[in-house]
Amino acid sequence: MKKLLISIAIIMCSLSAQAQISSTGGQVYLAEGAISSYTNPDIYVSPKYNPFIENWVVTCTVTPGGADIVEVVEFTVTFRKGDIDAYTGSGTGDTAKLIHAIEQAVIDYLEGISANSGITFSH
Numbered sequence: 551m552k553k554l555l556i557s558i559a560i561i562m563c564s565l566s567a568q569a570q571i572s573s574t575g576g577q578v579y580l581a582e583g584a585i586s587s588y589t590n591p592d593i594y595v596s597p598k599y600n601p602f603i604e605n606w607v608v609t610c611t612v613t614p615g616g617a618d619i620v621e622v623v624e625f626t627v628t629f630r631k632g633d634i635d636a637y638t639g640s641g642t643g644d645t646a647k648l649i650h651a652i653e654q655a656v657i658d659y660l661e662g663i664s665a666n667s668g669i670t671f672s673h
Contacts, residue, residue, distance in 0.1 A: 572592055595609075610625050639654075
């Protein structure tokens with residue numbers, strides 16, 4: 551029960567930040583060569599920056615798209631500072647621009663997985 555409540559809290563925090571990536575087109579794989587896939591999931595990003603090694607660790611929470619939350623899966627992607635700096639974020643305010651740039655980096659990561667070739671990601 552505690553794990554479920556923590557998962558719901560994570561999702562609610564993510565929802566309030568509007569840090570969401572949606573997908574359409576079928577089964578989404580989270581890594582190259584992965585066995586598990588998720589049908590049109592929503593993905594919420596939660597970035598953390600480490601200034602000592604200049605990298606972003608992005609925890610991505612995966613939930614069923616457009617459905618009641620029955621399963622929560624997380625995966626982590628690490629980006630160098632320069633990787634994120636290469637994106638131009640949009641939105642109102644610095645935080646929105648940063649989250650937008652990180653979402654785009656995660657989308658590019660997911661699009662780079664060959665099994666996701668028919669999937670459309672948006673944020």
